[in-house]
Amino acid sequence: MQESSQVDSQVEPPHPAADVLDHVGYRLKRAHAALRAAMDQVLREHGLTVPQYACLEVLAARPGMSNAELARATFVTRQSMNVVLRGLQDDGLLTRPSTVDHGRARPATLTGEGRRRLGAAQAAVYAIESRMVQALPEGRLTALLDDFDSITRALTD
Template sequence: MTAMDDRLGHVVKSLEQELSGAKDAVLRPMGLTVPQYSALLVIAETPGISGAELARQCLVTPQTMTTVLGNLTVKGLIERRTVPGQGRAMETTITRSGKTLLARADKKVEEVEGLLAGQLTKTDQAQLRKLLEKCRAAFADGKGSFTEAEAAPAARPARKAPAKKVAATRPAKKAATKKTAARAKKK
């Protein structure tokens, strides 16, 4: 056991990576990524959701969600329409083929998550959810946001002021050597 294994954050991240990798393995053959699956799941439950809200619920950046939505649109799994009077805002809905693929994908993801849940009793699962929510609350409302200085308190050396520029003086021309004189004659 290493020092990292004692870190709660490391254990949580390790589990998340294992779970994400297992989901990816069952979704890839269907032509989906984990973020695309997550987006389809939320869109199916919340027709008309905005891209910004979808990004928040899927735990990705708005830029990533823009790419995800573009790919899902190209595949014909979702439709996007502008909302009159809402500027650039677009509402997103899942298509019939999107619903069909989501149903297949969701069964596979449930099997993967079943492996995780199968290790715990129903009481353990409820307790784990409660404990994880308690941990997540530590970062809610900005309580867990750190500035760079707080996150890495080691003092950095102060930057030196830029050196003053000294007027450059041109060096005197060198006397022509035999080689440079010969080259000049050839030209």
């Protein structure tokens, strides 16, 4: 007699796939890794990392964000963002007050040099995004972005 804990049960994949390399999650991760590698390469020429670039990009659009807000917006931990902010501040790319009147949040703002460095790096990063968009069939970008939003909602709701 076979014990129930030893029963072999095969879990069905969520969609037809020859192997794990054909799963949606794997392909999404592969695309992300390709994007990250391309960004790492071009940002190195501007003396920036991907998290530093993301921080500058977000601060340009929303000046005065706190460490915690920036961490959420750029998908890193608060501890990692603190290191990113310190490095950007040491390089003269942003400013933060040493103290605040209330609370602990120290809002960050880009300096002139931060805006200049971001502008130079944006051209390289936007060229990568253009390559991605050009690889899509005509008219598929809006649907792809909607699909990404649907995937996000399915995993976070």
